[in-house]
Amino acid sequence: MEIKIIKEARKSLLLKIVSKDEIVVKAPLRTADAVIQKFINSKKLWIEKHIKRMNMLDDFASSFDFAHLIYENGIPVMETKNLRLDYEKLSEKTKLKSIKNQYLSMFSVLKERTIFLAQKYNFKVDKISYCSSSVKWGSYSSTGELKLNYKLIILPEHLVDYVIVHELSHIKHMNHKPQFWKEVEKYYPDYKKARKEMKLYSFVLKTKF
Numbered sequence: 568m569e570i571k572i573i574k575e576a577r578k579s580l581l582l583k584i585v586s587k588d589e590i591v592v593k594a595p596l597r598t599a600d601a602v603i604q605k606f607i608n609s610k611k612l613w614i615e616k617h618i619k620r621m622n623m624l625d626d627f628a629s630s631f632d633f634a635h636l637i638y639e640n641g642i643p644v645m646e647t648k649n650l651r652l653d654y655e656k657l658s659e660k661t662k663l664k665s666i667k668n669q670y671l672s673m674f675s676v677l678k679e680r681t682i683f684l685a686q687k688y689n690f691k692v693d694k695i696s697y698c699s700s701s702v703k704w705g706s707y708s709s710t711g712e713l714k715l716n717y718k719l720i721i722l723p724e725h726l727v728d729y730v731i732v733h734e735l736s737h738i739k740h741m742n743h744k745p746q747f748w749k750e751v752e753k754y755y756p757d758y759k760k761a762r763k764e765m766k767l768y769s770f771v772l773k774t775k776f
């Protein structure tokens with residue numbers, strides 16, 4: 568990883584992760600090198616955390632052949648051939664809205680997968696809709712409505728399947744008791760591993776957009 572240090576007419580120190588291989592530090596003209604180094608060291612954990620996120624996003628991207636993801640303001644963004652947004656020109660609020668719209672435009676993929684799995688495992692779903700939540704990937708209500716968080720679209724397919732199977736299993740058991748997990752296991756034997764893996768992606772869930 569390369570750390571580029573730029574001294575310029577400015578009042579404070581700034582650190583920016585440009586890419587996984589490039590970090591830029593901007594400092595006021597007369598800042599001592601030791602001060603800059605200390606500043607970089609103090610941001611080490613933060614840098615590591617963000618690089619880890621970026622690597623994870625690359626993994627997301629490799630599971631999709633119709634889109635790839637770019638990382639924008641801490642939020643994974645899908646970029647397709649037909650859809651390329653000029654983010655620099657957008658306001659913060661518009662950016663978030665456009666990212667959400669991208670996710671929503673692909674919700675049909677999640678819906679189709681749910682219909683497919685419901686048919687395969689003999690579940691009857693009355694309604695499939697999307698939800699926006701920072702705590703839940705999906706839900707099933709006694710009114711027969713299955714909701715999926717639109718952020719799921721960027722998870723690897725096997726985890727999307729896990730969430731769908733989990734919610735479908737709630738049709739039979741509206742709780743998380745052992746019988747429920749037995750139901751999940753019937754269709755998704757590796758569910759324990761999937762649950763652990765889901766934790767890795769909680770940052771996507773927690774990102775508000």
Ligand SMILES: [Zn+2]
Nearest residue numbers: 733737742743
């Ligand atoms: Zn549940």
